Amino acid sequence: MQATAQSHGSYLTHPAGIRSWLLTFDHKRIGIMYLTFIVLAFFLGGLFAVLLRLELLHPGKDFFDAKTYNQLFTLHGAIMVFMFIIPSIPASLGNLFLPILLGAKDVAFPRINLLSFYLYVLGAGFAFYSLISGAVDTGWTFYAPYSLQSSTSTISMTTAVFILGFSSILTGLNFIVTTHKLRAAGMTWYKMPLFIWALYSTAILQVLATPVLAITLLLLIIEKVTGLGIFNPALGGDPVLFQHFFWFYSHPAVYIMILPGMGIMSELVTTFCKKQIFGYKLVAWSSVAIAIISFLVWGHHMFVSGQSEYSNFLFSILTFLVAVPSAIKIYNWVSTMYKGTIDLASPFLYALAFIFLFTVGGFTGIVLAALSVDIHLHDTYYVVAHFHYVMMGGTVMAFIGGLHYWWPKIFGKMFNEFWAKIAWFFVFVGFNMVFFTQFFLGNKGMPRRYYSYIDEFQPLHAFSTYGSWVLGLGFVIMGIYLFYSLWRGKPAPANPWGGLTLEWTLPSPPKHENFENPPKVEFGPYDYDKIKAATV
Amino acid sequence: MSQKEAVFSDHHIAHHFDTAEQEFDSAKLGMWLFLGQELLFFGGVFVVYTVFRNFYPEMFIDANKHLSWKIGSVNTIFLIVSSFTMAIGVRSAQTSKKNVLILCMILTFLFAAGFMVNKYFEYNEKIMHGFLPSKWFSGEGHFETMHIFFGLYFFATGLHGLHVLVGMGLIAWIIWRAQKGHFHAQYYTPVELVGLYWHLVDLIWIFLFPLFYLIG
Numbered sequence: 001m002q003a004t005a006q007s008h009g010s011y012l013t014h015p016a017g018i019r020s021w022l023l024t025f026d027h028k029r030i031g032i033m034y035l036t037f038i039v040l041a042f043f044l045g046g047l048f049a050v051l052l053r054l055e056l057l058h059p060g061k062d063f064f065d066a067k068t069y070n071q072l073f074t075l076h077g078a079i080m081v082f083m084f085i086i087p088s089i090p091a092s093l094g095n096l097f098l099p100i101l102l103g104a105k106d107v108a109f110p111r112i113n114l115l116s117f118y119l120y121v122l123g124a125g126f127a128f129y130s131l132i133s134g135a136v137d138t139g140w141t142f143y144a145p146y147s148l149q150s151s152t153s154t155i156s157m158t159t160a161v162f163i164l165g166f167s168s169i170l171t172g173l174n175f176i177v178t179t180h181k182l183r184a185a186g187m188t189w190y191k192m193p194l195f196i197w198a199l200y201s202t203a204i205l206q207v208l209a210t211p212v213l214a215i216t217l218l219l220l221i222i223e224k225v226t227g228l229g230i231f232n233p234a235l236g237g238d239p240v241l242f243q244h245f246f247w248f249y250s251h252p253a254v255y256i257m258i259l260p261g262m263g264i265m266s267e268l269v270t271t272f273c274k275k276q277i278f279g280y281k282l283v284a285w286s287s288v289a290i291a292i293i294s295f296l297v298w299g300h301h302m303f304v305s306g307q308s309e310y311s312n313f314l315f316s317i318l319t320f321l322v323a324v325p326s327a328i329k330i331y332n333w334v335s336t337m338y339k340g341t342i343d344l345a346s347p348f349l350y351a352l353a354f355i356f357l358f359t360v361g362g363f364t365g366i367v368l369a370a371l372s373v374d375i376h377l378h379d380t381y382y383v384v385a386h387f388h389y390v391m392m393g394g395t396v397m398a399f400i401g402g403l404h405y406w407w408p409k410i411f412g413k414m415f416n417e418f419w420a421k422i423a424w425f426f427v428f429v430g431f432n433m434v435f436f437t438q439f440f441l442g443n444k445g446m447p448r449r450y451y452s453y454i455d456e457f458q459p460l461h462a463f464s465t466y467g468s469w470v471l472g473l474g475f476v477i478m479g480i481y482l483f484y485s486l487w488r489g490k491p492a493p494a495n496p497w498g499g500l501t502l503e504w505t506l507p508s509p510p511k512h513e514n515f516e517n518p519p520k521v522e523f524g525p526y527d528y529d530k531i532k533a534a535t536v
Numbered sequence: 537m538s539q540k541e542a543v544f545s546d547h548h549i550a551h552h553f554d555t556a557e558q559e560f561d562s563a564k565l566g567m568w569l570f571l572g573q574e575l576l577f578f579g580g581v582f583v584v585y586t587v588f589r590n591f592y593p594e595m596f597i598d599a600n601k602h603l604s605w606k607i608g609s610v611n612t613i614f615l616i617v618s619s620f621t622m623a624i625g626v627r628s629a630q631t632s633k634k635n636v637l638i639l640c641m642i643l644t645f646l647f648a649a650g651f652m653v654n655k656y657f658e659y660n661e662k663i664m665h666g667f668l669p670s671k672w673f674s675g676e677g678h679f680e681t682m683h684i685f686f687g688l689y690f691f692a693t694g695l696h697g698l699h700v701l702v703g704m705g706l707i708a709w710i711i712w713r714a715q716k717g718h719f720h721a722q723y724y725t726p727v728e729l730v731g732l733y734w735h736l737v738d739l740i741w742i743f744l745f746p747l748f749y750l751i752g
Contacts, residue, residue: 105552108562173569181562182552211573215580219691227670228687230584235670236681241587245580513551 010412010509025110026512030117031096032410037124038092041083046475048076053434053468056461059452066451070137071152073449077140078157082164083124085395086253089260090206091120091171093402094199096410098175100503100510101193103184103519108177112170119167126160129153139449141250142217144231144242148224155224158217165210165217168256172206175199184502186521190284193501193525194277197284198263201291205252205259209295213249216242240305247298255294257391258358259287261398262329265354268401269333270526271499272348273340277526278332286325293322303374312371319369326362330355345497346420350401353428357393361386364439379449382442385435393431400427400478407482408492412509415485419477426474433467501525544632545716547723560725567729571736578740581692585747588688592681599677599685600752602667604658608749611654612741618647619738626731629724634714637727641711644734648704655697662686689748696744699737706730 011028021029052072055064064072095113099106107113130136134153138146147154179200183192220242222228229235231242270277277283299307299315333355342348364386368374377383408414438446441460446453453461495504502519503510523530553559589596625640666674669687710730713719719727 099552108552109566110550110552112566169573173566173573176569177562177566180565181558207569207573208576211577212580215577218695219580219584222669222691226668226672226687227683228691229670229681229684230588230687236592236684238587238591241584245583518554 009511010507011512012411012509014512023114025106025114027095027099027107027110027113028410028510028514030113031092031094033117034087034095034120035092037120038084038088041079041124042088043475043479045076045080045084046472048072048079050468050472052076053465055451056453057465058462059455059458061452067137069451070449071135074136074139075131078136078161079127080391081140081253081257082161083120083127085257085391086168087120087164087171088257088395088399089264089402090175090199090202090256091116091167093264093399093406094175094260095171097406097503098196098199099178099182100506100514101196101501101525102179102182103187103502103515103521104178104182105514107174108182109174113174116167116170116174119163119170123160123162123164123167126156126163130156130160141246142220143246144220144223144237144239145233147220148232155221158221162214162217162221165214168206169210172203172210175203176207179203184515184519184521190281191521191524192284193263194266194280194283194287195260195263198259198261198266198287201287202256202259204288204291205256205294209249209252209256212245213253216245216249219245240302240307243302243305244298247301248295251298251301252291252294254387254390255290257395259290261354261395261402262287264398264402264405265329265333265351267499267501268347268351268398268405269336270528271405271497272343272345272351273337274343274498274528275336275340275526276524276528278335278338279328280524280526282328283332286328289325290322293318293325297322300369300374303371304378316369316371320366323362323366323369330359330362343497346417346424347401347405347497349421349424350397350404353424354394354397354401357389357397357431360436361389361391361393364389377442379447380442381438381446381448384448385438385442388435388438393435405497406503407485408496409503409506409508409510411486411489412492412507413485413489414492414496415489416481419481423474423477423481426470426477428474430467430469430471430474434464434471435467437464437467500528500531544634544720545718547718556722563725563729564732567732571732574736578695581688581695582743582747585688585692588684589751592679592684595679595681596685597752598679599667599682600748602662602665602675602677603689603749604661605749607654607658608745611651612745614647614651614654615738615741618644618651619735621647622731622734626724626727629714629719629727630721632720634717634719637719638711638714641707641714645704645707645711648700648707651700652697652704655693659690662690692744692748696737696740699740703730703734703737706733 011026021033024030051064052069055062055069055072095107130153133156134151136150136154136157137152138150138154142154142158147158179192179196219228219230223231223237227235228237230237231239233239266277266283297315297319299311300319303312303315333351364382368377368383368386404415404420437460441457441464442448444457446457492508494507496508497504500523502521505519506514547556549556549559553562621640621643625637625644628634628636628640662668666672667686668675668683669690670683673683673686675682675686707730710727713726
């Protein structure tokens, strides 16, 4: 592109004009466009969550009828999973920072990067069409045979997810090639920031797991249109086969969601403790290990589906196994903090929230992986609470932490730290009110996805709903001070947090070409001791 | 970059690459990852096939008798020969033989078109006899579940046929660019990548053919 002509201004303003944004090949601008859509999806999905919690305030009908309620939780799930959390970190913060952290000028295939963004927009368009033409009531998992019978707008929603999948595949493909081929001089694999290791492991999953979802949904759509007879038992098909297919993607997808968050965690913990990460190689390879093991655990979603006891036994053991690399990461972050110079800035508060909440989510996952216990807890609120602790308590906390961490670099503005801490408090307390309560509800036998419930569950349900208001308030405050910072925020210095990775060597916001001169990497990403020794 | 030759146009490497070699290697790695993605995509079809053949083995063998192994064999030969002409084409691009490259691409395109024409007659015949997915199935057979075989047949070969059509579009694009002298020893990335894609499309047919046509 016209590189030399623009090298004097920040990437946000040079070149100017809406057309230069919509047709941009700049990874940073594509990252910001993704970020905008992802935040919109989050607020839409969040709105549905608040509405469905509102309906659950009392047993029976408060505001919506049963069918609307089914549509609400389906839309909440489908939007949050496919339009928010899967693309969240890789497509926004990953696009913005993966090339910079590697010392590259862009991703390997900038055009494919833009294509990936427009596929996302197209997929979102189909989802929106589904929303206004009758919505979906199948749950985000689209289980057959119900999804084959439902008269709601299933085909447009599954088409949306099919297209969103290819957007995800192309992002992953781009990241793998960029990491292999575009590292700066001296950037060896073990000098890469751990965020890159996490994005790389995620990208493997995106490229190898997502096509299986694509073919599954294509089969489902064709089945619905032509009566293929693959998943419909009335035609000789097997609905459990759909579950196998679906979870063969959707369990690795869980790690597509959490691994990038773990990558951000490693950046936050080192920067705000000013310490070398404890056990770099273990943290790096545990990401790869999680990616590999995640392909072998899908059957734990199907313990009560009638699959063989032998399969159940194997899937249970393998699920226990995936906890090992996750635990390694938690231990290493905590060990990194030990004797560190801890700065309790707002991004790091989210890192602390991650450690606490993800540990709860992880432990309850172990509980659910135990066969006999799972039969009791299957399809109850215990499961709902468990995966919200991992997905929201893990990924969303890391995403928000990363967003605050890199906000000054992305927009060149500082946000208000005081209000950031207030918002953090509401988010943390509200989240625990909503979901810790649901562990009790689940253990008492409250089934998930039910419209109504027995009276004795009412106080717990009400408490959970009150929590959703506290949580919502936290996000509203966050939205206000972040937007406010965009035009009234103080200009950000190049390195507000004292980080050592390459993005902090650039001005805030960076220039179009990222680096004026190709960087040469001499130190590791977290070598605080070596750099201190070298400067003294 | 190399000296500009009379018949060939120069290729400028993209701004974020340092060397043409780095650019070529990146493109090739990207294509292999895409092919990996394609394998997993078609992998789903083969799993479905395995499961249902295991459920209804007699039905599969009975339904198979309605497919013509002769047309299938001709199509297999078409695709294998087209893979050969594609390989020669890629080699010609690497050695800057513009005319051989164009000839090979035209041949590959014609074999692909021949494959699709055969498929058209095959599909037509199945549709006439009502061997279709259950919503329109009216064929005569000994098994109630026969529509699953033909549903799968149309799904798998249809998906593969779609890939053949995309490949034909790509080959036409290569012919168009080759004529303008875009490809030569210093730059032949698109030819190489389309070649890789074409071999995969060929390879998938090599598996589909015996699984549907030769199980009787």
